[in-house]
Amino acid sequence: MPISPQAYRPEAKLLDLGDGFFDPVAPANFPETRTRFRNDRAAAQIGLDALTDDEWTRHFGRFEPLPGTLPQPFALRYHGHQFRNYNPDLGDGRGFTFAQMRDDRGRLMDLGTKGSGQTPWSRAGDGRLTLKGGVREILATEMLEALNVPTSRTLSLVETGEELQRGDEPSPTRSAVLVRLNHSHVRIGSFQRLAYHRDEAGLRKLVGYTLRNLYDEDNDDPVRLLDLVVARTARLAARYMAAGFVHGVLNSDNINVTGESFDYGPWRFAPTWDPAFTAAYFDHQRLYAFGRQPEAIHWDVMQLAVALRQIAESDPLVAALDQFGPRYQPEVTQAILWRLGVRSRDPDTDRDLVQATERALRTSGVGIDRFFFDAFGGDLPSAYDEPWAEVRAALASYEPRKDRSHPYWSGEPCSMLIDEVEAIWAPIAEHDDWTALNAKVAVIRDMSQALAD
Known part of the structure; x- marks a missing residue:
């Protein structure tokens, strides 16, 4: 297995908790395993980017244990309030944690799944994930990471060859298993x-x-x-x-x-x-x-x-x-200044700018992504008239934290509204055409580079 001992640092800290916190489970035996998304950028941070395609599907579709980490998958036990109603019958019902390791920052990371089969906590569920649900999670995590939101990373999506019945998707629909990379699966x-x-x-x-x-x-x-x-x-x-x-x-x-x-x-x-x-x-x-x-x-x-x-x-x-x-x-305040692409000044001035921005966005109906694209660096275009006068005046005193030289700024803002999500899914569902998804991920990553400090 081509793993660098310098980059791959396995852990098994979950075992320190003891078996009262989780249940050992077995992954589903899927009819097929076909890799649809492989996030080598994330895999490099945990020393797994050199896996061959066959090794990738064995570890992330069949869940062959990775060396030196957890000996088998574990479904975590938890409860929770769902829409403010307490539910004591929760727990990992279609997922498990199957590996831990250190990333390139030294943080303990979990590899967890979604759609990996039934567990003691599945109740009436089939333990599966629809392929569309997996595609949507790729888009959410890539977009949020680019927008500086702390998020899990979608490491892998493997199509599994089953037909699923769902009430909120045209059925039968295709199935998949997703692997996420997360700093923690310990929940409230x-x-x-x-x-x-x-x-x-x-x-x-x-x-x-x-x-x-x-x-x-x-x-x-x-x-x-x-x-x-x-x-x-x-x-x-x-x-x-x-x-x-x-x-x-x-x-x-x-x-x-x-x-x-x-x-x-x-x-x-x-x-x-x-x-x-x-x-x-x-x-x-x-x-x-x-x-x-x-x-x-x-x-x-x-x-x-x-x-x-x-x-x-x-x-x-x-x-x-x-x-x-x-x-x-x-x-x-700091999050909105980051999206505006300007450097912080002082707390009172910063707060006034952010409050003015929120008011103008709410009253004008301008698209969120459109505005932050146009305003990045603090130079608001003249087309933004009333109610943007206060925002323009406030921005004039700010220094940009980054210029607009990246090619991303010469195009259109990258958004992820529901109509585009459906448009990306449609060719996959109809023709098994993944071109739109791959292109969108590339655009999101370009945006990420343009926004990054």
Whole structure:
């Protein structure tokens, strides 16, 4: 197996938790394994980019164990609030964690799956993923990474040769198994499950595992953990807003404790700055609408505080939780300045610019991606008249953080609205033509280079 010992650094830290946190499972035996997406850029960061095509499908379609890491796949146990209703019957129902390793920054990383077969937590589900769902996750993760949102990476998508019945797609539809690269699959719901069972020893063990392995802190203080999670999730909420992204299902089992976005279902990018824009057709109360995402994530972190109350005093937990708002505000300011392509000045001036930008976006109906493309570097075109006068005046005092010399700026803004997602999927469904998907990934990566610091 062509793995560089300098780049590939396997780990098996998950085993330190013990079998009360997960269930050993076997992957489904798929009729075929046909690689449809291979993210060598992400694979290089964990020393796996030199795998041959045959090795790739063996490890990421048949789940032959990678050397030196977990001996078999494990379905994680967790609970969670789903649309504010507590559900104790969750857990990995169509996925598992099957490997851990260090990336090129030294972080512990998980390889997890989606669509890898049934587990003890599948309930009535078939444990499978539709090919369209896998394509949508590629597009979401590539776009969010380019827009500076902390996110899982889609490492692999392998088509598996089964026909699936789904109520929200024309059926039968094609099947796939996806592998994601993530800093953590430990969820807020992982702690909720232990609190539900009043497992104080388990809570302490998971707190220690998280602090040591995911935050590089040598302690087991639950208040410190909550403080770190508040900071990371406030950053996530802020960057969702700057990206114009709507996750769609911000349940507490979909929020991990390192503040990375993952597990993409009915996501959408908002075409305009409409706080009521909603991604999931089943979110009838608009609980997870675009403008309510910071509130939703804060509510989920509150559930972590409730769970940790079994092993910590209330007052310091409340004090840590109350820092979400004060941490969100500077994070959203910096996230929008980053998209505007300008350097920060001072907190008051920065805040005034961001508030003016949000007001103008909301009242003008200008497309989010269009505006940030045109305004990058701080020079707003003259076509932006009222209500943009305040924004133009504020931008005049800012220095660009990067010029517009990259070829991306000579074209059109890269967006990912629902009509384009469907247009990318259509030739795959009709003619097995992947040209549009591959071209879109290339454009997104060009945008990423143009935006990057």
